[in-house]
Each structure stands twice: as C-alpha cells, then as structure tokens.
Amino acid sequence: MAFAIVQMVLSGCEPKQPPPPAVLEIPFVTVDAQDVSIPLDVIGETIGSTDVTIRARVDGFLDGIHFKEGTFVDQGALLYTIDPQPFQAKVAQAQAMQAQAQTSLVKAKSDLNRIRPLAEINAVSKLDLDAAVANHDAAKSYVEAAKAQVELAQIELGYTKIHAPERGLIGLSEAEVGDFVSQRNNGGLLNVISRTDPIAVRVSITERGYLNAARRLAEQQQGNRSADGSMDKMGRLPLTLILADGSLYEHRGVPTKVDRNIDPTTGALTIEAEFPNSQGLLRPGMFARVRFDADEIKGAILLPQRAVSELQSVHRVFVIKPDDTVEVRQVQVGQRLGSNWVIESGLQAGERVAVAGLLRLRPEMTVKPRPADASELPPVAKGGKNG
Numbered sequence: 198m199a200f201a202i203v204q205m206v207l208s209g210c211e212p213k214q215p216p217p218p219a220v221l222e223i224p225f226v227t228v229d230a231q232d233v234s235i236p237l238d239v240i241g242e243t244i245g246s247t248d249v250t251i252r253a254r255v256d257g258f259l260d261g262i263h264f265k266e267g268t269f270v271d272q273g274a275l276l277y278t279i280d281p282q283p284f285q286a287k288v289a290q291a292q293a294m295q296a297q298a299q300t301s302l303v304k305a306k307s308d309l310n311r312i313r314p315l316a317e318i319n320a321v322s323k324l325d326l327d328a329a330v331a332n333h334d335a336a337k338s339y340v341e342a343a344k345a346q347v348e349l350a351q352i353e354l355g356y357t358k359i360h361a362p363e364r365g366l367i368g369l370s371e372a373e374v375g376d377f378v379s380q381r382n383n384g385g386l387l388n389v390i391s392r393t394d395p396i397a398v399r400v401s402i403t404e405r406g407y408l409n410a411a412r413r414l415a416e417q418q419q420g421n422r423s424a425d426g427s428m429d430k431m432g433r434l435p436l437t438l439i440l441a442d443g444s445l446y447e448h449r450g451v452p453t454k455v456d457r458n459i460d461p462t463t464g465a466l467t468i469e470a471e472f473p474n475s476q477g478l479l480r481p482g483m484f485a486r487v488r489f490d491a492d493e494i495k496g497a498i499l500l501p502q503r504a505v506s507e508l509q510s511v512h513r514v515f516v517i518k519p520d521d522t523v524e525v526r527q528v529q530v531g532q533r534l535g536s537n538w539v540i541e542s543g544l545q546a547g548e549r550v551a552v553a554g555l556l557r558l559r560p561e562m563t564v565k566p567r568p569a570d571a572s573e574l575p576p577v578a579k580g581g582k583n584g
Contacts, residue, residue: 223551223558224569225517226504230496230546235534237410237489238439239468241400244481245391246471249363251276253378253385254356257283266369269477270361270390277359277387279378284354291350295343298336305329305336365390366480391481396474398438398450398485401465410489436470439486448473450487494532498540501574504552505530505538514544515551515558523551523562 257279264270309329316326361367367390372378378385402410438446450472459466470487472479479485505528506513516524528543544550551558552569 220563220565221554221557223517223564223566224553224573225549225551225566226501226569226574228498228500228540228544228546228548228550230498232493232495233497233499233534233539234493235532235539236437237406239400239402239406239410239487239489241398241485241487243479243483243485244397244399244469245365245389245393246395246397247363247365247392248481249365249390249392250386251359251361251367251388251390253277253279253359253380253387255279255284255353256379256381257357257377259372259374259376259378260357262370262374264367266367268367269364270367272361272364274361275358276361276367279357279359281354281357284350284357288347288350288354291343291346295340295347298339298343302333302336302340305333309333359387361390363390363392365392366477367391393477393480394474395450395471396479396481397453398470398472398487400468400470400487401460401463402468403465404459407459407466407468435489436472437488438472439488441484446472446479494539498544498546499534499537500528500540500544500550501552502533502536502538504550504555506555512538515555516544517549517551517564517566521563521566523558523560523564525558525560 259277260280261278263275263277270276309332312321312326312329315321316323367388370388371383371386378387436450436452438448438450440446450470452468452470454469456467500514504514512528512530514526514528516526518524526543529541531539531541533539549566551564551566553573558564
C-alpha cells in the first residue's frame, strides 16, 4: 500500500509535455492559365500641335491689346500695337534722305550730260569726264541706299502691329498696355498661340516600353494591311487617351513624332501623339495618360503582387504542395497587369500559392491551407503596364 502511494505521488510530480504547436493557417490562390490583354500606359501632358510664340520685333511702349485672353484668334487678327510715332518719324526721315539722294542724282546726271559732249571735242579734260561719271555712279548708289533705308523703316513701322500668324488658342498676355517691350527683356515675349485641333500629347517612355510599343504598332499596321499591301483605312488608330478624371477620351490618336535619341540622364524617349479636338475640350498643359493597344498573351499565369517576394532582383513564391508542405520556388515575372504579375516561368496551372503570412513560412513547413477570401486579395485594377 505504501509503495503504491509513493508511486502515485512521484507520477504526479512528473512535468507535463507541452501541446504540439498549432498548424499555421495560410490563405492561398490556385494558379490558372488565362488569355489576358495588357495595355501599355505612359504619362504625359497635352501641348499644342503647333505652339507659336508671339514676340515684339521692335522696342517700344505697348499701345494696345486687341484680343480676349484665353480665346481662339483667327489667322491675321490684330493682337498688339506698339506706339508707332518713333517709327513713323524714322520713315519720314528716310524718305527725306531718299529725296535728297534723288536730287543729287539728278544734278550728277545733268553734269555728266553736259561734260560728255565737251569731252568728245576735247573742250574739257578726260579727268573731268571721269570725275563726272564717278559722281553720277555714286549718286545712283546713294539713291539705292536711301531706298533701302526707307524700306527698312517701313518694315519696322509694320512691326508695330502684331498679327496672329495662324488660328489657335491664345494665352494670357505677358505684357500690359503701357509696358515697354524689348528684345532685351525676355526676348520680347508677348504671348503663345497653340493650335489645339488636333491636340498633341507629349510623353516620355522608357527604352523597354518604347521597344514594346514599337512592336505593337508594327504588328497592328501589318494586321491592317490589305491583300495588296496597302493600309486598311478602316483600321483603328492605335492610341487611347485617358484624362485626369479617369475617363476615356472619345477620339483615338496616332503617334506623330519620336525624338532622335533616348535621354541618357533619364533613360526615356520623348514621343508626341495627336488626337482630334474639334470641340475644344482639351487645352495645353492638361494631364494625360496615353494607352497603346493591348498586347494579347495566350495562356498567361497571373499572380497577385503580394504573393511574390523580391530579394536582390530575385522573385520567389511559396508553393503549397499536395501534402500541405511549403516549397520556396524562384519565378520569372514579366509584365504587370493592374495588381497582378504575369509569371513567365516557375509556376504551372493548378498549383497553390500562398498570398499572406509569407514572412512566417519556411521550406518544408507544414501548413493548413485555405482559399483566400476577397479581403485578402488586392482589388482588380484595370490599369495597364506603365511605360
């Protein structure tokens, strides 16, 4: 009896074994292959398809402004007038000098006509004849120079009236009535006229994005060619414009200009595209996003970006195997579609990939997988790949 009591006491003093650790519950997504369209988006701003600077070509006081700022002006419309009085005086002075030179020419011609017959009968010396001819030729030159001075003075007088070189949208004036405008002050800048129909959009695109866009445009042009090799006029224009409020502009556009080289400091290439703007909705300086037509990828593997970890440019995912153990696998990511990566290699359709708790996962670790719910997945984004 005593032995049994002692044995019971000793067994009660033995330490209890801790319960086994709970299996970590990990949400996952099942990878599937699907056909996707990936647009290429680049950020830029609207500018005039032509921007013409209006400058004062003569110095003087601004006498008048003959347009309403921020409105459309027609080609040839009077925009500014500069005080013409000093230039009118220059014209009068040049005309007086021309009249004086003309009078000198008349006298020199009269002297030559008088001396030439006398020289033929040796009544005057040949030296006198040469002098009369020289004076006549010099007087003719003075008349031509005086005419040029009159023309120059008239041109400068004409510069006191500044007209619109073409139709377009004019901005705010850089000078007010009474201001002294000069080439030495801001280059004589007065205003800018922008042609807004069509409107241009200037964007900067990365080298990789440019190569991608160039291939897409080439493929689209090839697809729009008819049997005889000519371009199909019914083919859609390749560019879509997304405005600052996220809405799609109703008209599509086409690239028109490409810079000569890629900027070595930014690694970007400048491209301009034009869009119809007959209603005048778009103005220069607006934010815009240009979208190239979608790139079709057949059987693409999409994976939420949060399921992919990156370390030193190496991308990894945590695959949950059929026995619920974890495998760390390196993958090759491609283009980005909204909040998802396109996985180019490393995953197969039907595999399960963890989307949360990645920092607590270890290779060969046993987990309790469950399908991820909507709150654990990023919202579906419609935005395309940025160029």
